[in-house]
Amino acid sequence: MTDLLKLINERHSVRRYKKIPIEAEKIEVIGQYIDTLRRESGLDIRFCENAKAALGGLLLKFIGWTAPPPAYIAFAGEKSPEVEEKCGYYGEKLVLFLQSIGLNTCWVGMFSKTGVKKEIKDNGIITIAVGYGETNGKPHRSKAVEKITDVHNGVNWFKAGIDCALKAPTAVNQQKFFITLENGEPIIKPTGSGPFTFVDLGIVRYHFEVGSGKKCKLAFKSDETL
Numbered sequence: 001m002t003d004l005l006k007l008i009n010e011r012h013s014v015r016r017y018k019k020i021p022i023e024a025e026k027i028e029v030i031g032q033y034i035d036t037l038r039r040e041s042g043l044d045i046r047f048c049e050n051a052k053a054a055l056g057g058l059l060l061k062f063i064g065w066t067a068p069p070p071a072y073i074a075f076a077g078e079k080s081p082e083v084e085e086k087c088g089y090y091g092e093k094l095v096l097f098l099q100s101i102g103l104n105t106c107w108v109g110m111f112s113k114t115g116v117k118k119e120i121k122d123n124g125i126i127t128i129a130v131g132y133g134e135t136n137g138k139p140h141r142s143k144a145v146e147k148i149t150d151v152h153n154g155v156n157w158f159k160a161g162i163d164c165a166l167k168a169p170t171a172v173n174q175q176k177f178f179i180t181l182e183n184g185e186p187i188i189k190p191t192g193s194g195p196f197t198f199v200d201l202g203i204v205r206y207h208f209e210v211g212s213g214k215k216c217k218l219a220f221k222s223d224e225t226l
Helices: 002-010 024-041 059-063 081-100 113-117 156-165 197-212
Strands: 044-048 071-076 104-108 124-131 177-182 185-190
Touching (some): 024 044, 024 081, 071 081, 081 104, 081 124, 081 197, 156 177, 156 185, 177 197, 185 197
Antiparallel strands (some): 177 185
């Protein structure tokens, strides 16, 4: 747990990468870890060494990058809130694993669907850029705690989970989530909608579980109770 917390504190989004290929030994280890995540999640996950087709061309201007990363990881499947949330949850597991072996990453929602189709049959849902960053990135701004929870005198494990959740990367750093307690159990809910709302919820849920050491339930609607 301590190692994961350290990785969460150290990992930041990186958008500029050195033109250094990822070593074959690391690619093999990444492949083995992806196999484990596939079995756990049932998701279609692929490591792709050539990112130009998916993250190159005109997309670079929209993303704000000068060059594509050395590699990327694609998550694909039938689009649904449940599948998208899984992509976020297991994708963030993978992001922290990549951080642990010295690689930088960035979640990328804007990609060429045609380019991803060359690597994976299902519809692409989200991608993660991977490589050696020119820098290690920097922390993102976070909302105030009272904006994301109504539990202000909670037990230590809940506070630790909230602290970790605020460090989770989300689309455009909007942090559209709310975490509360229902019958003593933590539950995360969306507070807005967007193309990556449920991916974000998965990422945040994983962070909360790492910080708190507790399983967190998920509501797909802001007014849903479990």
